[in-house]
Amino acid sequence: MGDQGRLPQDEDDExxxxxxxxxxxxxxxxxxxxxxxxxxxxxxxxxxxxxxAVPSLPEPADLLDLTDLLTTAxxxxxxxISIQLNTDGTASFALPRAEVGxxxxxxxxxxxxxxxxxxxxxxRITLADARxxxxxxxxxxxxxxxxxxYTPIRVAAATARQRLLAAAAVRFGVPAxxxxxxxxxxxxxxGQSATYGSLAAAAASQVTVQxxxxxxxxxxxxxxxxxxKRIDALDIVTGRKQFAMDLAVPNALPTMVCRPPTLNGTxxxxxNLAAVKAMPGVTDxxxxxxxxxxxxxxxxxxxxxVRALQVTWGPGTExxxxxxxxxxxxxxxxxxxxxxxxxxxAQTVEATFTFAFASNSALEPNCAIxxxxxxxxxxxxxxxxxxxxxxxxxxxxxxxxxAVTVHVVQGGGSFGRKLFADAALEAAEISQLMGKPxxxxxxxxxxxxxxxxxxxxxxxxxxxHALGQVLTFEQRHASVATxxxxxxxxxxxxxxxxxxxxxxxxxxxxxxxxQQTPYNFGVTTxxxxxxxxxxxxxxxxxxxxxxxxxxxxxxxxxxxxGVGQDPYQFRRQTLKDPRAIAVLDxxxxxxxxGRTMAPGTAQGIALHPExxxxxxxxxxxxxxxxxxxxxxxxxxxxxxxTKVICAVxxxxxxxxxxLQAQMMGGISDGIAVALTSGMHFENGVFQxxxxxxxxxxxxxxxxxxLQIVVMPPSSGTPGGAGExxxxxxxxAVACAYARATGTMPTSFPINQAAPLAFTPLPTTPPIxxxxxxxxxxxx
Amino acid sequence: xxxxxxxxxxxPVSVDVEDDVRLLWVLRDVxxxxxxxxxxxxxxxxxxxxxxxxxxxxxxxxxxxxIQPTDEITTIEGLPATVGKPLHPxxxxxLDYDVAQCGYCQPGQIMAAVAKVREARAAGxxxxxxxxxxxxxxxxxxxxxxxxxxxxxxxxxF
Ligand code: FES
Ligand code: FES
Numbered sequence: 001m002g003d004q005g006r007l008p009q010d011e012d013d014e015x016x017x018x019x020x021x022x023x024x025x026x027x028x029x030x031x032x033x034x035x036x037x038x039x040x041x042x043x044x045x046x047x048x049x050x051x052x053a054v055p056s057l058p059e060p061a062d063l064l065d066l067t068d069l070l071t072t073a074x075x076x077x078x079x080x081i082s083i084q085l086n087t088d089g090t091a092s093f094a095l096p097r098a099e100v101g102x103x104x105x106x107x108x109x110x111x112x113x114x115x116x117x118x119x120x121x122x123x124r125i126t127l128a129d130a131r132x133x134x135x136x137x138x139x140x141x142x143x144x145x146x147x148x149x150y151t152p153i154r155v156a157a158a159t160a161r162q163r164l165l166a167a168a169a170v171r172f173g174v175p176a177x178x179x180x181x182x183x184x185x186x187x188x189x190x191g192q193s194a195t196y197g198s199l200a201a202a203a204a205s206q207v208t209v210q211x212x213x214x215x216x217x218x219x220x221x222x223x224x225x226x227x228x229k230r231i232d233a234l235d236i237v238t239g240r241k242q243f244a245m246d247l248a249v250p251n252a253l254p255t256m257v258c259r260p261p262t263l264n265g266t267x268x269x270x271x272n273l274a275a276v277k278a279m280p281g282v283t284d285x286x287x288x289x290x291x292x293x294x295x296x297x298x299x300x301x302x303x304x305x306v307r308a309l310q311v312t313w314g315p316g317t318e319x320x321x322x323x324x325x326x327x328x329x330x331x332x333x334x335x336x337x338x339x340x341x342x343x344x345x346a347q348t349v350e351a352t353f354t355f356a357f358a359s360n361s362a363l364e365p366n367c368a369i370x371x372x373x374x375x376x377x378x379x380x381x382x383x384x385x386x387x388x389x390x391x392x393x394x395x396x397x398x399x400x401x402x403a404v405t406v407h408v409v410q411g412g413g414s415f416g417r418k419l420f421a422d423a424a425l426e427a428a429e430i431s432q433l434m435g436k437p438x439x440x441x442x443x444x445x446x447x448x449x450x451x452x453x454x455x456x457x458x459x460x461x462x463x464x465h466a467l468g469q470v471l472t473f474e475q476r477h478a479s480v481a482t483x484x485x486x487x488x489x490x491x492x493x494x495x496x497x498x499x500x501x502x503x504x505x506x507x508x509x510x511x512x513x514x515q516q517t518p519y520n521f522g523v524t525t526x527x528x529x530x531x532x533x534x535x536x537x538x539x540x541x542x543x544x545x546x547x548x549x550x551x552x553x554x555x556x557x558x559x560x561x562g563v564g565q566d567p568y569q570f571r572r573q574t575l576k577d578p579r580a581i582a583v584l585d586x587x588x589x590x591x592x593x594g595r596t597m598a599p600g601t602a603q604g605i606a607l608h609p610e611x612x613x614x615x616x617x618x619x620x621x622x623x624x625x626x627x628x629x630x631x632x633x634x635x636x637x638x639x640x641x642t643k644v645i646c647a648v649x650x651x652x653x654x655x656x657x658x659l660q661a662q663m664m665g666g667i668s669d670g671i672a673v674a675l676t677s678g679m680h681f682e683n684g685v686f687q688x689x690x691x692x693x694x695x696x697x698x699x700x701x702x703x704x705x706l707q708i709v710v711m712p713p714s715s716g717t718p719g720g721a722g723e724x725x726x727x728x729x730x731x732a733v734a735c736a737y738a739r740a741t742g743t744m745p746t747s748f749p750i751n752q753a754a755p756l757a758f759t760p761l762p763t764t765p766p767i768x769x770x771x772x773x774x775x776x777x778x779x
Numbered sequence: 780x781x782x783x784x785x786x787x788x789x790x791p792v793s794v795d796v797e798d799d800v801r802l803l804w805v806l807r808d809v810x811x812x813x814x815x816x817x818x819x820x821x822x823x824x825x826x827x828x829x830x831x832x833x834x835x836x837x838x839x840x841x842x843x844x845x846i847q848p849t850d851e852i853t854t855i856e857g858l859p860a861t862v863g864k865p866l867h868p869x870x871x872x873x874l875d876y877d878v879a880q881c882g883y884c885q886p887g888q889i890m891a892a893v894a895k896v897r898e899a900r901a902a903g904x905x906x907x908x909x910x911x912x913x914x915x916x917x918x919x920x921x922x923x924x925x926x927x928x929x930x931x932x933x934x935x936x937f
Contacts, residue, residue, distance in 0.1 A: 101881025101920045229877040236882030237870040237889060239814025239855035246813035254808055280780075280797050298796070298804035303820065363818050363826060363919040364883045412816070412883025413919045444819040632912075634823075657877055661922070665880060668921025691823045691917050700912040702923035770801050770820045774840025777822065778831060779898050 023212040024151070026159030027080060034085035034163055034203040038155035040096070040148070081149075083112060083156045089184050089197030091118055091160070094128040097149070098384040099232075100362075100414035101665075102722050103658035106231045108153060110654055114223040115157035115216060117181040118196065125231065130386035130406035150654070150718055151215075158213040160203075167203035168194050218652070218716050225713060227657035232410075244367050244380055244409045245441055252369045252437035253283060255430060256302035257291040258309045259446050261763035262316035262684035264534065267292055271310035279305050286433040290450075293430040295438055300770065303443065307765040317534035319684035323456070326532065326681070327354065330458045330478040333529045337462055339472040346471060349558045350462040354747045355547040356678030357480075357686070358454040359694050360540045361447040364412025370427035371437035376403045381424040382411025389421035393428045415669075416539035417452060420483070443767040445689040453679055453686075454540035455480035459551035463521065468563045470574065473521035473555075477511070477548055481530040483537045511544055517552060518609050519574040541669050545610055545727040547748070550674070553606040553731035554744055567735070568593050568605050579649045579714050580607055583616035586647035586709055591618035597740075600624035601642070604736025608727035611720025613650040615663065617670075617728040619643065619703070621736040636676045636695035636757055638750070639740070641733055644703045649711040651719035656710040663708045663725040668697040670729025674737070676701060678752040689761035689768070695751075784848045787812070788857025798844035803827045805843045806854065814855035814886045818917060825916035828887035828894075829854045833861075835894030855886035858893070862937065869893050872933030880920035888916050888926055896934045906934050 027037040084092045091112055099105045109123040116123075161181055168186035169176035171194060180187050187193040218224075235241040260266065267287050270276075276294065277285050281301030285294050294305040368381035377397055383389045386406045394401040411418050427440035442451070457479035464472045511528035528544070560570035568588045575581050584607055587593075593605060600623050607616035620643040630637040646663050653659045676695035680687040688694040695701075730748075738744040747753055761768050784793040787810070794809050803820070806812040806829075815838055818826030822840035829838050830853040831846075838852075846852065858867045866874075869892050879885045891914055899906040911927050918926065 101879075101883075103880070229874065230879060232882065233874050233877060233879055236879040236885050237855075237866070237873045238859075239886045241882050242813070243816075243883060245807075245817070248811065254804075281800075298800055298808040299817065299820075300800040300804040300808075301797070361919070362881070362883070363816075363824065363917055364881070365817070411881065413881045415919075441817065444821065444824070661877065661880055661925070664924055665921035668918075668923060690819055690821050692821075696917065696919060697921060697923065698917065699914045699923055699927070702911075702927070704908050704911075704927070706924045768821060771822045771840040772799075772801075772842050772845070774822055774837045775831065775845060777840075778834040778836040779894055 023214055024155040024158070026155050026211050026213045028159060028163055028205040028209050028211060029082060030206055030208050031204055033087060033200045034160060035082055036156045036159040036163065037080040037082035038152040038159065040081050040152045081152055081156060083160055085160055085164070085196060085200040085203065087197050087200045089195050090122045090124050091116060092124045092126070093153070094126050096128040096131060098382060098408055098411060098414070098418060099127060100382060100384070100411035100418055102662060103230060103655065106228060106658055107654045108149065109231050110223050110228055111150065111153045112157045114221060115154040116161050118184040120223065120228060120231070122184055127408040127410065129408060130390040154215050155213060158215055159211055162211065162213055163203040164196055164199050167199045171199070171202065218713070224654050225652065225656070228655050229657065241410065243364055243412050244369060244382060245439060247369060247380055247409065249369050249371060249380065249437055249439070252371065252439040253295050253297060254299040254302050255293055255295040255427070255438040255440045256299065256306050256443060257288065257293045257426065257440070257446070258306040258311060259291040259450050259766045260313045260316060261766065263318045263450065263686070264536070265316040266314040268312045268314050271312070272308070276305050276308050279308060284434045284436065286430065288426065288429050288433065290426060293433075295430075295434060295436065299441060303767060303770065306443070306767055307769060309765070316684050318532075318681075321532070321534070321684065322682045323356070323680060326456055326480065327458070329531045330456070330480070333531045334458065334460055334476050334478045335527045335529050337460075337474045337476060338525060339474055339523050343466065346464040346466040347562055348462060348464050349555055349562055351555065351744065351746055352458055352460040353547070353551045353554070355457045355459070356749060356752045357456045357681060358540060358673055358677055359448055359679055359688065360415060360417045360452040360454055360538050362411070362413030362415060362417055365444060365447050366423035366442040366451065367440060368424040368427040369437065369439050370424070370431040372397060372428055372431040375399070377428055377431070378405045378407070379424050379428055380407045380409050381421060381427070382409050382414070382418050383421045383424055384414060384418045385421070389424050392421060392425055396425055397428055397432055415541040420452065420538060444691070445761060445767045448679070448688045448690070448694055449686050449763075449766070450536065452483070452536045452538040455482055455535060455537045456681075457547050459547055461551050461555045463555055463559055465559055465562055470519070470521040470559055472523045473517060473519070474524070475526045475548065475552065476529070477526070477544060478529045478531065479544070480535050480537060481533045482539060482543060516609055518576055518580055518607065519556065519571070520576055521574065541666065542723040542726045545608065545723065546670065546673055546730045549606075549608050549727035550731040550734050550748065554734055554738060557735050557738065558744065566594065571605070571607070577609065577614065580609055580614045580616070583607060583614055583647040583649050583711060586711070587616045587618040587645045590647075590707065590709065591643070591645040593618060600740055602736050602740035604732040604734070604739060606728050606731035606735055608724060608731065610724055610727070612715075612717075613648065613719030613721055613724050615646060615648040615724045615728045617667070617725065617732040618645045619729070619732045619736050621733060621740050623737060623740040630700070632700055634692040634758070635698065635700060636751060637700060638675050639737060640701065641671050641703045643705040644729070645707050645709075646725060646728070647709040647711060648721070648724065649714050650721045650724070651715040651717050652713045653710050654718050659710055659721050660708040662721045664706065666723065666725025667706070667729040668702070669726045671701060671703075671733055672697040673726070673749060674730045674733040676749050676751060678749045680756060685763055687756060687760040693758045693760070695757075783843045783846065785846045786849070786851045788853060789860055794843070796843060799842045802838035802841045802843050802846060802852070806838060812854055812856060816883055816886060818884070823915070825891055826884050826887040828890040828916065830890060830894065833897070835891050855890060858890065867893065868936035869930070869933040871936070872929040875932060876925045876929040878922055878925040878929045880922055884916060884918045884920070888918065891916050892926070892930045892933065896930065896937075906930060
C-alpha cells in the first residue's frame with residue numbers, strides 16, 4: 001500500500017465544499033421488496049493542467065481522453081440500474097458490464113457495501129443480460145467501468161439506505177435523523193434495532209418515486225479505498241466458477257469449426273461430408289461463413305472430425321502478405337514530419353521502431369453457447385459490448401433484436417478481445433443451420449492463426465534539443481488498421497464534433513484522444529496512419545499506447561543523454577503533471593535508481609499516463625549470457641527482468657488490492673511484448689499455433705522481485721487502470737535492455753528477427769491432434 | 780464405445796466412450812466435471828492439470844483407455860478431500876494472496892503447485908525460485924508473481 005506523503009485531497013466534485021453537498025437523484029421502484037435505482041452515467045472529469053519548462057500546447061488527450069468520451073457519451077441516453085434489497089438481508093445488483101478478470105464485480109460490490117452500510121459478503125453481483133435501453137452504457141472498454149459507474153451505483157445504494165432508515169423510523173416511532181446504520185442493521189439511540197432484511201418489505205414502494213440523496217464524503221469511506229479480496233475467489237479456487245463452456249445448457253453439444261489454411265479464407269466445398277458425419281460421436285456437419293462446423297458428443301470427437309474434413313478453400317484476405325511486405329506498406333504510409341530544422345545549434349535524435357503483431361488471445365478461447373429456435377435465439381457468452389452483439393446476432397439470424405437474449409457470462413480473460421462477439425455470432429449461425437443448441441469453442445491453434453491480433457506498427461520519432469532543452473518532439477505512428485467495429489464507433493461519432501481534433505478519421509480520433517506525451521518537449525506533434533484492413537485486429541490492453549509510449553521513452557533516454565542529464569532527473573524536470581512526478585519519484589526512491597549494476601545488467605525507468613491515471617515503473621534486467629542462454633524446453637528464455645517496482649496513481653483507487661493485480665498483469669504483458677511475444681506472418685499465415693510458439697510471459701520470465709505501490713488518493717474519482725501498466729512496463733524494460741546491452745532496440749519484441757524458435761504446425765489439417773503420452777510427463 | 784472405470788475424486792465411475800477420447804473430454808463433456816479447463820489440448824498450457832495417483836498430469840493428453848480401474852484421478856473439485864478439509868492449504872494460500880484474476884488458469888495452477896511442492900520435497904528440498912521457473916502453466920492475466928508468493932506460503936502448511 002502507498003505511503004507517499006501527499007495528503008488525500010478531498011476534491012470530490014460531488015461534495016461542493018461550503019455550498020452544501022450536492023444531491024443526486026435516486027429512484028425507488030415499485031415492487032414487493034425494496035428496489036432502488038439510479039441513472040447510469042456521469043459528467044466529464046476535470047481536465048488536467050499543463051504547466052512547464054518549454055510549455056507544450058495541451059494535446060487533445062490532455063483535455064478529454066477516451067474515458068471522458070465514454071462517460072460523456074453515456075450521460076444523456078442511459079437507462080436505470082437497480083439494486084434489490086432482499087428479505088434475507090442481501091442486496092442484489094445486475095451489473096451491466098463484463099467481468100473478465102479485472103475485478104469489477106468486486107469493486108462494484110464495494111461501492112454498494114460502502115453506501116448502503118452492508119457487509120461486502122451480503123452483496124450479490126451478477127452480470128446483466130444485454131439491455132438495449134442502456135445504449136452506450138453497456139460497454140466494458142477503455143478501462144472505463146469504474147469511472148462511469150462510480151457515482152450511479154452509490155446513488156442507488158444511498159437511496160436504499162435512506163428508504164431503510166425511513167422504514168425503521170416508522171417502526172421505531174422515532175425521527176429518521178436519530179437512527180444509524182452499520183453492517184446491515186438500523187439502530188436507534190434507545191437500543192432498538194432492525195436488520196435490513198426485516199425492513200426490506202416495509203421499505204418497498206407501491207409506485208415509482210424519485211428521491212434526492214446525498215452521498216458519503218470521501219473522508220468517511222470505510223470500504224472504498226481499502227484492500228478487498230475478489231468476491232469470486234472461493235469459487236475460483238474450488239473450480240466452481242462457471243465460464244461459458246462450463247454451463248450445462250440442455251443438448252448444447254460440443255462444436256468446433258474447421259478453419260481455412262490462410263487468414264480469413266472461405267470454404268468452397270467439402271469432399272467427405274457424409275463420411276465425417278458418420279464418425280464416432282458426430283451429430284452434425286455444416287458449412288458456415290468462416291469454415292465447416294462440426295457438432296459431436298465430446299470436443300475430442302470434434303477435433304477428430306475437424307482433422308478428417310477435406311475442404312476446398314477459397315483465398316484469404318492477406319494471402320500475399322508477409323511481415324516484410326507489411327513493413328514496406330507501413331513505411332510508405334508514414335505521414336511526413338512537419339517541424340522544420342530550428343537552428344544550427346539544435347541536435348536531432350531520431351529512430352524508427354517496429355512492433356510485431358501480438359496475439360490478443362485470452363486463456364479461455366473464443367467460445368459461446370447458442371440455442372436458436374424459430375423466431376427466437378438465446379446466447380451465452382462473455383461479451384463486453386452485449387448490445388452490439390445482440391443487434392449483430394439478430395441481423396445475422398433475421399430476427400428482431402428483442403427476440404435475441406444475450407446472457408453475459410464471466411470471461412476467462414479479455415484484454416480487449418471480448419469487445420468482439422466473434423464466437424457468439426458464429427455459434428448463433430451454426431445453431432440456426434443445425435437447428436440444435438451448440439456449445440462452440442475455438443481450438444487454441446485457431447486462436448493464434450485466425451484470432452484477433454494487436455496490429456503490427458512502426459513508430460518514427462524525431463526530437464531536437466539545444467542548450468539543454470527539448471525544442472521539438474514529433475512522432476509518426478503507422479499501423480495495420482485496428483478494428484473498432486465493436487460499437488465504440490457510435491459513441492465517437494456522436495461526440496467527435498465537440499472535440500478539438502476536428503474533422504479527422506475515426507482511428508485518428510482515437511489516437512489523438514488516447515495518446516499523450518507526458519513531457520514538455522516544446523512543439524509536439526503526433527499523427528497516425530493506417531494500412532490494410534484485411535487482418536482481424538483489436539485493442540489489446542492499450543490501443544496504441546504500449547508501442548507509442550515505448551518508442552517515446554526510448555527517445556527520452558536518448559534525449560537525456562544528449563543534454564547530459566540522468567534519465568530520471570531529465571524526466572522529472574520535463575514532466576507536465578505533478579502526479580506523474582510523484583510516481584516517478586516513488587519508484588526511483590524505492591528502486592534505488594542509479595545504483596551500481598553488474599556488467600550485462602541495468603535499470604530502466606519509464607512512466608505512462610492514461611485515463612486520468614499514471615503509473616511509473618522501474619525495472620532491473622539481466623542480459624548476461626548465462627541468463628539469456630538458459631535452456632528450457634520449448635521456451636524463449638531471453639533476458640530476465642529480475643526486479644520491478646511500480647507506483648500507480650489511479651485517482652481514487654476503489655480497491656487497491658485489485659489495482660495492484662491489474663498492474664501485475666499489465667507488467668507481465670509489458671515484459672512479454674518487449675522481450676518475447678510476437679507473431680510472425682508469412683504468406684497469409686500466422687506461424688504461431690500454440691503457447692509454446694507464442695511466448696507470452698511464463699514463470700521463467702517473471703521477475704522474482706516485484707513491488708507495486710498504490711499512491712494515496714489524488715482525486716475524488718477513480719481513473720482507468722486496466723491498460724495502464726503495459727506501456728510503462730514495456731518502455732521501462734526496453735530502456736533497461738538498451739542500457740544493459742549498449743544498443744537501443746528498434747524492433748519489438750527484441751527476439752522477433754531471430755530465426756523461429758519452433759517448427760510451425762501444419763495448416764492442413766488446421767488443428768493438431770492432442771497428444772497421447774501425457775502420463776509420461778506426470779510429476 | 781466401451782466401458783472405462785476409474786476412481787474420480789474418491790468415488791468409482793464408469794463411462795461408455797470411445798477408447799481414444801482424451802480424459803479431459805470424458806471429465807468435462809461426459810461427466811460434467813468442469814474444474815479442469817481447456818486451454819490448448821496439446822499438453823502445453825497446463826490449464827487442465829489434475830492429479831493421477833497424486834501426480835500432476837494433463838488429462839487433455841491421455842486417452843481414457845490409458846486409465847486403469849485402480850487409478851485415482853483427482854481434479855480441483857476433489858483436492859480438499861485429499862487432506863480431509865474444506866479447502867486444501869494451497870487453496871487457502873490462493874485466497875490469502877488473492878491470486879486469481881479471471882480464474883480460468885487457477886484450478887490448473889493450484890493442482891500444479893501441490894504436485895510441484897511434493898516433487899521438490901521428494902528431491903530433498905523445499906520449493907524455491909528454481910522450481911517456480913519450471914512451472915509451465917500459462918496465466919494470460921499475468922498473475923505469476925502472486926502465484927509464487929502463494930505457493931511459498933501454501934507449502935508451509937502441508
Ligand atoms: S488443455 Fe491440457 S495442457 Fe492445455
Ligand atoms: S487468472 Fe486469468 S488466465 Fe490466470
